[in-house]
Amino acid sequence: MAKHIFIESRDPFDSADVDYFSELVQGIANRGQEVILFLVQNGVLATRRGSKHNERITQFMKHKVKVVADGFSLRERGISKPFDGVEVADMDHLVKLLLEPGTKAIWH
Amino acid sequence: MASGKTITIAIMDAPYESANSTTALRIIHAALQQGHNVNVFAYEGAVNLTMKAQQPHANPVKGTTVEQEQHPTTKDWIASLFKLAKDKGVKLDWNNCGLCVDERGAGDWIEGPRRGSPKDFLEASSASDATLVIPTK
Numbered sequence: 001m002a003k004h005i006f007i008e009s010r011d012p013f014d015s016a017d018v019d020y021f022s023e024l025v026q027g028i029a030n031r032g033q034e035v036i037l038f039l040v041q042n043g044v045l046a047t048r049r050g051s052k053h054n055e056r057i058t059q060f061m062k063h064k065v066k067v068v069a070d071g072f073s074l075r076e077r078g079i080s081k082p083f084d085g086v087e088v089a090d091m092d093h094l095v096k097l098l099l100e101p102g103t104k105a106i107w108h
Numbered sequence: 109m110a111s112g113k114t115i116t117i118a119i120m121d122a123p124y125e126s127a128n129s130t131t132a133l134r135i136i137h138a139a140l141q142q143g144h145n146v147n148v149f150a151y152e153g154a155v156n157l158t159m160k161a162q163q164p165h166a167n168p169v170k171g172t173t174v175e176q177e178q179h180p181t182t183k184d185w186i187a188s189l190f191k192l193a194k195d196k197g198v199k200l201d202w203n204n205c206g207l208c209v210d211e212r213g214a215g216d217w218i219e220g221p222r223r224g225s226p227k228d229f230l231e232a233s234s235a236s237d238a239t240l241v242i243p244t245k
Binding site for chain 2: 009042068072090092094095097098107
């Protein structure tokens with residue numbers, strides 16, 4: 001089974017493309033494939049508690065998408081504790097994920 | 109210790125323009141630190157990342173000097189990545205797209221990078237354990 005890492009770098013409040021990318025993430029997950037959504041840069045803004053995009057994260061988790069946020073990006077934006085269920089990681093973790101056999105990575 | 113694994117990364121953003129540059133350099137740093145070989149294909153504006161003439165600057169808004177500001181330049185950061193690769197006994201193969209270099213007059217770079225083409229990216233990607241393309245917005 002292929003593993004997909006989707007790396008979202010864009011601000012969901014700034015770019016409507018994020019909606020399309022989210023549909024892609026959810027669509028792949030619905031096919032039963034292992035999917036990780038790695039949020040970085042302004043992509044982590046969706047994890048701020050109270051954001052209207054928290055609901056999207058909840059939907060991802062319902063569809064078994066693992067949501068990970070870059071700790072450096074969170075700290076830069078003053079998000080000390082992201083939305084429930086979001087795992088905080090760093091680039092070391094991303095590199096390990098990228099090098100897992102059979103993994104496909106897509107950056108947005 | 110070298111892992112024997114290789115990751116290939118394509119980057120396109122010019123320096124000081126997008127957080128993509130910082131994230132790409134962080135990923136390269138993490139990969140080298142873990143003992144992996146790294147191929148970088150710098151395309152379009154990213155060929156300016158390694159320009160030798162880059163200089164740090166003072167910050168007139170804050171009133172700080174060059175020394176106080178400690179403004180990082182991408183060429184210094186990348187030079188430190190080459191040193192890290194050497195210290196770790198792994199390879200950092202930094203490939204600046206030749207046509208992009210010529211268009212921008214950006215051929216005077218620090219020690220380490222080489223001139224190449226998209227063909228090099230294809231070959232590097234085909235031989236790698238992982239590939240990540242970081243497109244410009």
